[in-house]
Amino acid sequence: MSKILIIEDEAAIRRVLVKILSEESDTYQVIESEDGLEGIELIKKEDFDLILCDIKMPKMDGVEVLEAVKKIKPEIPIVMISGHGDLDTAVNTMRLGAFDYISKPPDLNRLLNTVRIALDRKELVVENKRLKKKVSKNYEMIGESPAIVQIKEMIEKVAPTEARVLITGPNGTGKELVAHWLHQKSERAGGPLIEVNCAAIPSELIESELFGHVKGAFTSANKDRAGKFEAANGGTIFLDEVGDMSLSAQAKVLRALQENKVQRVGSDKDIKVDVRVIAATNKDLMKEIAEGNFREDLYHRLAVILINVPSLNDRREDIPLLVDYFTQKIADEHGTAQKVFTEKALKKLKEYDWTGNIRELRNVVERLIILGNAEVSEEDVKLFASK
Structure with a gap:
């Protein structure tokens, strides 16, 4: 059953809306509120699938309600109800995130069509979020030990953010599983997850692998080639065994993180990238820093969140x-x-x-x-x- 909240200070308009929706479908549960403040309190306490909200109201107008709902429960579609003098404001609410608007008195067909489309959209948004949260069966994290439970809880908190994560732990412990969980539970789950094993790439090729190259940049560069950072645009790049990366490549990765830009080998042209970086290592990076093998500034860029996977x-x-x-x-x-x-x-x-x-x-x-x-x-x- 779809739960619809009507926020409208005019009792007559509320009655019309309730009548239209109730007669249209017995799957609509309609709740009424006579002002914006009361409506916001209801939204905080209950889950709604759709909100119909008047623009001109005492105590709290429709624009303020819209802005509040977008902060509290942004997934709920809001259809604004506008009087003839409110049309400019109604159009402006679309820019603020309203799903649509309908004029007073409400046209039966337009109202019902808007409601149906809005509810369908809400269902798609919810399903899309559910799919994003679902982790592939190939990357299940098995275990109920305190350490694993703690990692799963950490992932739930960190994944939806843009925070960079450094995953540490011995070889074979499942650091890549953590990376996959972080990506698939993030808002970037619809984008690519590009994995780079820094230990498996020769040091002289790591920069080309990460940032790409232009034709003629080196002997075997017979055509332009995009790097892994470009391939991961809009998604996540997983730098596995980042402790094995050359100092030269580290400097370029640091620049990419600072400026969200990369340069292909042999080119001075900047390419903007929107990438979340997750890194992993089996090395003690603090020891590597002390020995001059790893940049301390890069470490602090990568290790916003630290997750250690136990043996x-x-x-x-x-x-x-x-x-x-x-x-x-x-x-x-x-x-x-x-x-x-x-x-x-x-x-x-x-x-x-x-x-x-x-x-x-x-x-x-x-x-x-x-x-x-x-x-x-x-x-x-x-x-x-x-x-």
């Missing part, structure tokens, strides 16, 4: 959940029946020293599924999971 040894209570998750996923990938791990097998896995963290655990689970018995036992773990 698997520090969250052993999550191992049964992770084993169950990987068992299902691997069985689906191989098209085989799902195997069951005995309690003793799980206990044995919890005792291991997981130097390779989550990545190593997944490999061990896959090995046990392929080589172990239908019910994976402690003996299977001893035989096939030993290093």
Whole structure:
């Protein structure tokens, strides 16, 4: 049922609007308010799908109501009700974020059509937000340990903001999962997420990879090429293993963060970019700074929010959940029946020293599924999971 709030000081107009909407559909629940202040109080307490608001009212006029609602619950569409002398103001409210306006006395067809379109738009906005918040099944973060719960809570707070995030932790702990969650739960989820593994790119090519190059910039540059920052425009760039980036590239990344501009290698032309930066490293950057390998000013630009992902040894209570998750996923990938791990097998896995963290655990689970018995036992773990 769609909940509609009418804010109108003229009782006669309210009655007309209620009658029209009630007769149109039994799925409309119509609430009345006779002035703006009362309407705002209702909006704070209840959820509405649409607001019809008069422009000229005592205590608080429609423009003030519109501005307040846009701060409190910006997703609610607002249709302004204008008298003949209010048309200029009504048009101006569209610039302030009103969905539409209708004139007094309300035309039946125009009113109903506007209401239907506004409600459809609200539904689309809500669905779009829901999809943005939904994290891809390929990047689920499994675990209920205090450390993982804390990370999930941090992501919920940080993701909707534009704050830069530095993710730290040993190799194989799932730093890239945190980056994906941050992007997919952000307002940039509809834009690209571009990943760059700084450790996998030769130092002489990292600047070209990040910022692009122009034809002739170096021997193999036979055509212009856009870099990762340009590709991530409107979305997020994930600089994995940022601690391995050359000092020269660090200086350019710093400039990109300060000025929202990049220059392709071999060019002096600035290219504006709108990018959120998330970085990750397994290195102690403070130590790297002390040794002259990492710029302190870049560190402070990247580390607005710090998220540390613990090693698997520090969250052993999550191992049964992770084993169950990987068992299902691997069985689906191989098209085989799902195997069951005995309690003793799980206990044995919890005792291991997981130097390779989550990545190593997944490999061990896959090995046990392929080589172990239908019910994976402690003996299977001893035989096939030993290093």
